[in-house]
Amino acid sequence: MAVRDIIKLPDKRLRLVSEPIKHIDGDIRALVDDMFETMYKAPGIGLAAIQIGIPKRVIILDLSKKEGDHKPQVFINAEVTWASSEKSKYEEGCLSIPEYYEEVERPAEVKVKYLDLDGKAHETEVKGLLATCLQHEIDHINGVLFIDYISKLKRDRVIKKFSKAAKKVEE
Numbered sequence: 001m002a003v004r005d006i007i008k009l010p011d012k013r014l015r016l017v018s019e020p021i022k023h024i025d026g027d028i029r030a031l032v033d034d035m036f037e038t039m040y041k042a043p044g045i046g047l048a049a050i051q052i053g054i055p056k057r058v059i060i061l062d063l064s065k066k067e068g069d070h071k072p073q074v075f076i077n078a079e080v081t082w083a084s085s086e087k088s089k090y091e092e093g094c095l096s097i098p099e100y101y102e103e104v105e106r107p108a109e110v111k112v113k114y115l116d117l118d119g120k121a122h123e124t125e126v127k128g129l130l131a132t133c134l135q136h137e138i139d140h141i142n143g144v145l146f147i148d149y150i151s152k153l154k155r156d157r158v159i160k161k162f163s164k165a166a167k168k169v170e171e
């Protein structure tokens, strides 16, 4: 297992549409292990493979609050199959846009189809924080970021801020 670098705004790879997983093999399991190690170290509650530069449809979550009480969840090839018309708002953040938070409105409940790490198919209906986090991560594998839902003014401002920071690192 290894902690990988998390790519950050304005890295263009964050806009890639990730490829579906055809076979869940040792490489995918190793990728998932690295993703958990990377996410726990950050720390964060969700991570998509593209955030460590791997354009594959792999998502992990762990919404458990307590240290040492991990509840790891893996979603392979996840897609939203139904969304409620009822909306809910959460203040969202993203490991690829560190220390930036904005309120985002999304469907309050969604149905999500995915494979687990054993390749077993599931379809589950989720709400609350889990619904928001899953939608945020599924957006990542489709090249969408939570800042796409905020005003253009705010979005331009945050992109500019991170572009400046990235330039400074290069210099």
Ligand code: NI
Binding pocket: 093, 094, 095, 096, 136, 140
């Ligand atoms: Ni994110």
